[in-house]
Amino acid sequence: MTTPPEHIEIDGVPAADPGLLAALMSGFGHFTAMQVRDGRVKGLDLHLARLDRSTRELFGQDLEGKRVRALLAGALETAGRRDASARVYVYPGVRVAVTVAAPAPDGPGAPQRLTTVEYWRPAPHIKHLGGFGQSYHREAAVRAGYDEAALTSSSGEIAEGAITNIAFWDGTSLIWPSAPCLEGITMSLLETRLGSVRRPVTLAGLSGYRAALVTNSRSIAPVTSIDEVTYGVDEELMGRVLAAYDAVEWDEL
Template identity: 50%
Template sequence: MTTPPTPTDVLRLEVDGLPGTVESLRARALDSFGHFTAMQVRGGGVRGLDLHLRRLDAATRELFGQGLDGDRVRDLVRHALIGDGGTGATGVIADASVRVYVHAPGGTPSLMVTVRPPTELPAAMAARARSLKSVPYVRPVAHVKHLGGFAQAYHGREVRRAGYDEALLTGPDGAISEGAITNVAFWDGHEVVWPDGPHLAGITLQLLRARLADAGLPTRLGPVRLRDLPAYRAVLVVNSWGVSPGRRVDDLDFPVDEKLMTAVSEVYEAVPWDAL
């Protein structure tokens, strides 16, 4: 399975269109109050670009009391993909994993853009299948993709040590919220159910929820608890990397439903790439 990105694989890094400096990076290292979005870029395009821009604007308004112009975000991402970002790398990068971080030193929103190699999931669904281990944790202010996710990283590390791929965050009475870095959904044979516990509405989740019904897959938001899982036939795990099946939650195994996964994957693959 793919693993979360590390700082050492950054190809380019810019702050407000300029190479990161000791001073600009020090401000971010000492201030964890901010938010970000993560996107996959292919051929200079992004799936759900408008949703990424809305997410950044809404979170900037909530955290800093100011809007964030989408054209500015697009310009800075394009600049990072073209420029060397102070790393010495040159030439246009058409395919990449890009993150846009927003801080507000001095009260003014400032954007850091990082460019990493693209993340590609295995072609075969069985090779993508993930195991999830439940942990008793719900992210604070879960609707914001905020910084400072120590608990997510901690739980993610611990479940990987235990032989699982991803942490499944749960609240009181085993109510499921989301994965540590993913959204999850459960298929009961009739509809796709997204847990309604506190969660971030990820871009891939939003793209799928808007389109699954048209593909004959009804979908809804509703309560899902750990004790309910034996009633479900399959698990979906989604994030900016794409769509994967879940093969196990704790000690409960789920067979990979190839028909379901093909249908969901085709819906996602049909989403157009928006030009930056």
């Protein structure tokens, strides 16, 4: 076990709480990200369940939803925001950090161009810290002129995007890849409200779909290409998906 540091400095200035900073620097932990509007969150119960489940798995302790709600509400009040992009991070010792930033724009995201990379995240069911691999591949994709990276196995099975879930439309059902992935909150909210199925999605079969889209805590956006395969923006599909998401009630913190 690593010995906890007794003293930490940042640019020559002692850290106010070395224990907290050491936990943050460890890179071991998990988080959830959400949009807040008028002090309310969509799928709040799913966020709280995710945080508690991952805290139990990583640290062997509970994380009460009441505590998380109080910390979120307090951070929003201190920041003077009712609308925000918020994140809750959990570190060793069940130290909890909340970040508050400007809210993401409402409405659909801009069309996305994806490139594929051979990489699956470790422990993909946890929204964990230390995601160097996915960050590395996504940054490389952006530098190459794409908007996102789609993560695939060595056999060409697609799991998810680097920071998104991805779904495909075959004209009848919305197909979510059945490969191991992080089940995003937006994905979970949509999957139960639309005609959805899970099944393997492969690079070889991409041209057989009529449309694709990506989701995360910040947006729902159409996909216009994955490598050399192109898709049109299905306005009717996007309208139904966005309407399903808009119909989800906002939960009070």
